[in-house]
Amino acid sequence: MRRRRGGRDVHELSVAQAIVESLGRHEALAGGARVLAVTVRVGALSGVVPAALRFAWGPATEGTFAAGSRLDLEEVPLAVWCPACRAERELPAFPRFACPACGAPTPEILRGRELEILSMEIEDSAASPLPRTEGQERQGSRRQRPT
Numbered sequence: 001m002r003r004r005r006g007g008r009d010v011h012e013l014s015v016a017q018a019i020v021e022s023l024g025r026h027e028a029l030a031g032g033a034r035v036l037a038v039t040v041r042v043g044a045l046s047g048v049v050p051a052a053l054r055f056a057w058g059p060a061t062e063g064t065f066a067a068g069s070r071l072d073l074e075e076v077p078l079a080v081w082c083p084a085c086r087a088e089r090e091l092p093a094f095p096r097f098a099c100p101a102c103g104a105p106t107p108e109i110l111r112g113r114e115l116e117i118l119s120m121e122i123e124d125s126a127a128s129p130l131p132r133t134e135g136q137e138r139q140g141s142r143r144q145r146p147t
Contacts, residue, residue, distance in 0.1 A: 012052040016060030016071075019117060023066060028122055035066040037121040043114035044078040044094070078112035 023035060042048050050073050057071040078091045084104035091097065097106050 010056075012048060013056040013060060015048055015115070016053060016056040020060055020064055020066050022117060023120055024064070026120070029065055031124075033065070033122045033124055035061075035069045035120050036123050037070040037072060038066065039072040039074060039118040039120070041074045041076055041114045041116045041118050043076040043112040045109070045112040046115040048115055050075055074118065076111050076114050079110045080106035081108040081110055082106050083108075 019038065019040060023029070023038065029035070040053075042050050042053065053073065054071055057069075061067050061069055078094055079088055080091055080097060080099075081087075082089050082099035082102065082104055083106075084102050085099055087101075088110055089099050089101060089106065091106070092100060098104065099106050
């Protein structure tokens with residue numbers, strides 16, 4: 001059940017906190033490294049609203065090793081298998097699970113349920129923080145896949 005605080009949905013805050021907790025178990029952070037960026041894959045059926053998760057990221061990371069980090073979201077549309085067309089189809093609207101090409105029922109979901117951490121960019125504790133320019137990795141940082 002989702003709780004509301006002041007009219008805002010706080011479900012995504014608990015999701016953001018769970019992501020931070022999961023990142024905290026990564027061995028690379030044991031030496032005092034900071035997280036600079038996190039990439040998360042969010043499916044259309046995951047139950048997470050991407051804009052709300054972005055909004056919750058700042059408060060969830062405040063005072064942690066991920067404070068000030070960037071949250072990058074890879075949004076995954078709902079895709080199903082149409083047995084009549086024998087093809088994968090993206091559904092522009094749901095909960096109507098019908099092929100947009102032929103109208104046949106499409107109960108087999110192929111994509112869209114994802115909610116997973118893809119990677120994190122960390123700054124080595126020994127590296128000096130340098131300002132990043134657009135499209136450039138920060139010197140002394142490296143991208144890690146959480147285990």
